[in-house]
Amino acid sequence: MKVVYVDNAATTAMSDVAIDAMTPYLKEVYGNPSSLHTVGQIAKEALDDARARIARCINCQPREIYFTSGGSEADNQAIRSAALNGARKGKKHIVTTAFEHHAVLHTLKKLEKEGFEVTYLDVHKNGLITAREVEAALREDTALVTIMFANNEIGTVLPIAEIGEVCRKYGVVFHTDAVQAVGHIPVDVKAQNIDMLSLSAHKFHGAKGVGALYVKSGIPLQTFVDGGAQERGKRAGTENLGGIASMAAALEYAVEHMKENNKKIQSLRDKLIDGLLKIPHSKLNGDRCSRLPSNLNMCFEGIEGESLLLLLDAKGICASSGSACTSGSLDPSHVLLALGLPHEVAHGSLRISLCEYNTQEDVEIILNEVPKVVDYLRNISPVWEELEKGAKPHLI
């Protein structure tokens, strides 16, 4: 059976470019970049080279890049570091949104227990917020604003440059979880007024378990992994050089081919949206325009997202109901609830996230299978029966 993989927001297949860039560091260039001998120094050069190339892709200096084990660790370090810096000046307030990734939300929940106060901005029905709303939430004691660049479930792209401008005006540190944005849409930390940014290699065809945190020079970065002096003393541990090399190669490739890839991906995506919206009582979640070219997230009334996914999987279609991190739990996605969707509707969600490897044939398979599976599930659903009999009103 042909596998149609459309869960690229959860993770991507490694590209040949990334694998080829990684392989030498698993084989002949095995040195520790901290060793003084030649084998180590060759590794050190490769590390410096990858750092410079990644920095160029987001328009920062190489010394502003700190390698981490991925997006989650970068989020944790950025937020905890800014919180600690703020607390030292008596600032213990943080502004965020209600639909951040759990790497951000769970870190903030812990900080609340440690005495910080967090404002969770509500997102509008279209999955967006405005810089004005961020400005209105700022206080004298605000230590940090952390707002994602693009949402991982519904794909909406937030007005990051404007939010950054507001933060700069008030002298508040601005962190963005850009894991879904970097390598997919233009990211420029200078033009977009970003102080701290998280990125992760496996979301743009690099290796899993490697990412980076950008920290604008002048902003102190606190250490949470103590040990050796790697990453200028800010994150101890022998570097994942193969992963880092794969990240640099994959990111450069993604940035170089962004325009042409997005043109293709967006045209496939738009065909899917238009086709799936023909299913009665369905809706697209998140703004149609301000969204990642690769993402569509839909709700189908009267069905369970989990059942839909399992039946689609049996047809070879690998999609998601929202975030990989919430699958396995029966609660509807916190992102869809943040948009104001009722629980019943939020349960029936489907996220399709494309990449440049997807084809016209994939789109045809999805457009053929999803309506059939939705129909089948509705026919066996008591909830749908009530809706159809008019015992309950349709919500979408």
Ligand SMILES: *Cc1c(COP(=O)(O)O)cnc(C)c1O
């Ligand atoms: C995937 C993802 C993360 C986590 O990144 P890992 O490298 O898997 O730790 C964080 N934030 C967003 C928005 C993501 O999509």
